[in-house]
Amino acid sequence: MRTGRPVNGGGNRASIIAAARQEFAAHGYRGATLRLIAMRAGVDVALLSHYFGNKDGLFAETLELPEEARRGIAAALSTGPIETRGEQVTRCYLGLWEAPATREQMLTLARSGISNEAASTRLRNLLTGPTGDTAFDGMPAGARAGIALAMAELLGVAIARHLFHIQPIAELEFETLVARTTPSIQRHFGST
Amino acid sequence: MRTGRPVNGGGNRASIIAAARQEFAAHGYRGATLRLIAMRAGVDVALLSHYFGNKDGLFAETLELPEEARRGIAAALSTGPIETRGEQVTRCYLGLWEAPATREQMLTLARSGISNEAASTRLRNLLTGPTGDTAFDGMPAGARAGIALAMAELLGVAIARHLFHIQPIAELEFETLVARTTPSIQRHFGST
DNA sequence: TGATGATGTCAACAAATGATGATATTTGGG
DNA sequence: CCCAAATATCATCATTTGTTGACATCATCA
CATH class of the missing domain: 1.10.357.10 (Tetracycline Repressor, domain 2)
Known part of the structure; x- marks a missing residue:
């Protein structure tokens, strides 16, 4: 259970943000983990840092509205x-x-x-x-x-x-x- | 900076609870760390687990009032x-x-x-x-x-x-x- | 075809954290 | 004094977590 294995096929930038929104909403900034977000999005953990730099960057992306x-x-x-x-x-x-x-x-x-x-x-x-x-x-x-x-x-x-x-x-x-x-x-x- | 070196002389059970109260109040349950609580109380980290079993036990102790x-x-x-x-x-x-x-x-x-x-x-x-x-x-x-x-x-x-x-x-x-x-x-x- | 950049994965690291067992130090009673 | 219990410390572990660099896959276009 160490590696975040993709569950569904499609894992793109948008699905990461959607997954991040759910996790941040459920557990707050500190409680949400990049690995759970990645797993929920069906994506490797490293992709999050690759796209958004770091956890803060991803978090900022979820606070647009x-x-x-x-x-x-x-x-x-x-x-x-x-x-x-x-x-x-x-x-x-x-x-x-x-x-x-x-x-x-x-x-x-x-x-x-x-x-x-x-x-x-x-x-x-x-x-x-x-x-x-x-x-x-x-x-x-x-x-x-x-x-x-x-x-x-x-x-x-x-x-x-x-x-x-x-x-x-x-x-x-x-x-x-x-x-x-x-x-x-x-x-x-x-x-x- | 690995070890929590005592700062003041007295570090007993009461001072641990006092320190825990401050840390939990400032950072919440998840944000507070046993090491900072121990350092603030001038006590080794292991003493907290020894007295209160685990983090939950210590936390419960601070919620009496x-x-x-x-x-x-x-x-x-x-x-x-x-x-x-x-x-x-x-x-x-x-x-x-x-x-x-x-x-x-x-x-x-x-x-x-x-x-x-x-x-x-x-x-x-x-x-x-x-x-x-x-x-x-x-x-x-x-x-x-x-x-x-x-x-x-x-x-x-x-x-x-x-x-x-x-x-x-x-x-x-x-x-x-x-x-x-x-x-x-x-x-x-x-x-x- | 072959170069290029976007997209994505893998393995691994360093730091932080909660927890444990062995051991030292102090304290109080017989 | 001596023993035992309480008190306290040390070294160390396993796990989690954010982050990184090397590498793979793939589409696009000259």
Whole structure:
């Protein structure tokens, strides 16, 4: 069991990234091993270093989407009537964890944010970034803190649901979760 | 640099646990190494295995307090007038992350909850435990979910402040943080 | 055909890490 | 004092992990 024997036929660059995404999402940066990623992709271990230089390079390749996600949240934060922004942001953010396309990267960010600087920075940007946008320049400091707190509360709900599988949060239907979380978030857009 | 040479004279069981707490809090279960713990304690590496059997045993030893903390939170959840429970719970929970005595174990739980089953279970208990207490038996399912959501939101605020150092949350004065977080938590004790 | 670069594999290394067994040192009781 | 248990250290192992360099395969194109 020493050598990573290919299982399926096709092992190209794309399948490596896909495998890396799964492993990083499941075990975080430190916990994921190049050998398991290679085996899952049906490729020799050395190919990873050959393509991406080192583990950091491969990891960076799996963290492309968050910038797009950040823009989506920033839009939800600054679009439409202020009375509905709480639900907008809640639905948008929690939706990132729900959708299969973005779910893995959210998990990766949260799991790796501790042991990897790149993930830590990206996660920070995902939470504080919106408040740093030019659209929020004229905003008083109190309001900025409010948005940060709202994002932090959302992060907690998402982690409880998807990372630690805390009941009954993990079992709530998505719409129920949004409905029950929204008021806490909306509150930060109201007073102060 | 192969051998862990003692730095200070005294290296006993207690100092090993203290050193382990710091390392586990700083790097999580997987990231902490026995050799660094031993070096920090001024002790040979082998002594750790000798005393605690293996890494898991040592780790378990550093996770004693949470049970006490869990009771504190459960008390805050079920004591006093219902209008002030939001602030009680908020202050109690966030205070666990603020106080030096319990701060390291909170960090350890959060950082290790991903890679270690024991930490994951304990963290789950810390969040869901209170809602499973007998004191909450007659509670409707909706209210139980409300408490879980409140705890999740608090977890998010704590992680944002102490783990990811997200601004401006990390710089807020404690009382300000409590004041601005309480309404979201109190909300889960009101309606529904 | 033959050169070339991309794609991929193999064997192996160095470092880090958790763990173990033999042995030394200290401590306390009879 | 002497013995035994606790306390502690040393040398060493097996394993895992990231990384590297040499080599193989293969398609493309002059």
